[in-house]
Amino acid sequence: MRLTIEAKHETLPLAQTFAISRGAKTQADVVVVTVTNGEFTGWGESVPYARYDQSIEDTLNKIKCTKPAIKHIDDHRRLNAILPACAARNALDCALWDLKSKIENKPVAQLIDLQEVKSCVTAQTVSVASTQEMQKNARALCNSELIKVKLDPDDVIEKVSAIHEVCPDSRFIIDANEGWNLSLLKEVAPQLARLNVALIEQPLPADDDEGLTDYQCPVPLCADESCHTTASLKQLVGKYQAINIKLDKTGGLTEARSLMKAARLYELDIMVGCMVASSLAMAPAYLLAGGADYVDLDGPVLVAEDRQNGFIIENGIMKRPDSLLWGSGR
Incomplete structure (x- = not known):
């Protein structure tokens, strides 16, 4: 054809x-x-x-x-x-x-042999800002089970403590986006472990993470910018305990599925993540949610107006509509 x-x-x-x-x-x-x-x-x-x-x-x-x-x-x-x-x-x-x-x-989940997921817990994001602004934004998410906190190197413990104060029952993923150094990580990690932090994502630059080799961090470390495709995995072992799979890094759902399977062979936990985009970008990644330990697909609430028949996200619960805009057949 x-x-x-x-x-x-x-x-x-x-x-x-x-x-x-x-x-x-x-x-x-x-x-x-x-x-x-x-x-x-x-x-x-x-x-x-x-x-x-x-x-x-x-x-x-x-x-x-x-x-x-x-x-x-x-x-x-x-x-x-x-x-x-x-x-x-x-x-x-x-x-x-x-x-x-x-x-x-046929749904893509059936075509590619992935579990169909009706709903899941997704992280919701608090962006970098002042401590007061981040606490205010986190307060609106206090009923969410999982919150991703974007951080630069400044006032790390102060900001996480303020967010924990208004969201005491939530778990946190801390995402440094390559913005820390090893000294800062070692300084703050023990305190973060006591603040319901479940994961620290990409604390060091991807081209300067050798210092993580054999470092026994009290909080599991997740590779994001350091992990793109299946070819990336071997060099991550001993540095990270989890990887963040994003379709824009893997180059699509086909490689993302292969990466997820290979990561399990290395006994790595899996986060399914996203860039900032609409439900159309989230839908293929959502198919991986059934095999993931963490899901971070809150793009639909970050855009001012999502696409028709997109995902519904309420209090951190992500649900697919009856007729999803992608991958559901006719």
């Missing part, structure tokens, strides 16, 4: 400023790919990320150059051979899975 592939840039305003240790933004710039066989159309969404030297222009160009090679709905492996793991490959891979789902009238 002849496939027609189109890609476009969309800007999604955010509900409020989203800040991490590297900076802040007020909108999400995404790429949306559609693939049609003339009767059915599949689509996918990805986020080109400057941290990985990706841009909207470069992503659109990669998709344009790849289009002639994609001739069939099962060309996922061909796609993986043509493109490196990146946002362009993610959007194409997910669009092909959605198209296959519609053509065969």
Whole structure:
């Protein structure tokens, strides 16, 4: 069957400023790919990320150059051979899975042999800000079981203590986004362990994390920027106890599923995460939730207006609607 592939840039305003240790933004710039066989159309969404030297222009160009090679709905492996793991490959891979789902009238979960998930606990995010502002924002999430706290190197214990004060029953994932050093990690980790912190995500820069080798941190450490594809895993053993799987890093659902299976062989815990985007980007990742220890897919509440038939997130419980916008068949 002849496939027609189109890609476009969309800007999604955010509900409020989203800040991490590297900076802040007020909108999400995404790429949306559609693939049609003339009767059915599949689509996918990805986020080109400057941290990985990706841009909207470069992503659109990669998709344009790849289009002639994609001739069939099962060309996922061909796609993986043509493109490196990146946002362009993610959007194409997910669009092909959605198209296959519609053509065969089967959910993607069934096609790819993953557990169908009706609901799960997702982390909800508190962005970097002043201690007072972070406490205020956390108070609105006090009924959530799992909260992700974005932190820079400043006032770490003060900020987490303030959030713990208003959310005493929540567990926390601390995400430094490569913004700490080993000395700071060793200083704050014992105190964080006493503040319901379940995981510390990417405390050190990905190219400077050798200091974690054999470090016995009192809180499990999770690799994010250090972990992209299955090829990344071997070098993480001995440094991290968990990995964060994001489809924009793996280059799509196909590789993400392989990474999840391989990580279990290394006895690593799994977080399923996301860039800031809409439910269209969350839906393929959500299929991994049934095999994950932590889920962080709160993109739909970070954007000012989500897509129609997107996820419902209330008090940290993420539910799929009866007719999800991606991967549900016809």
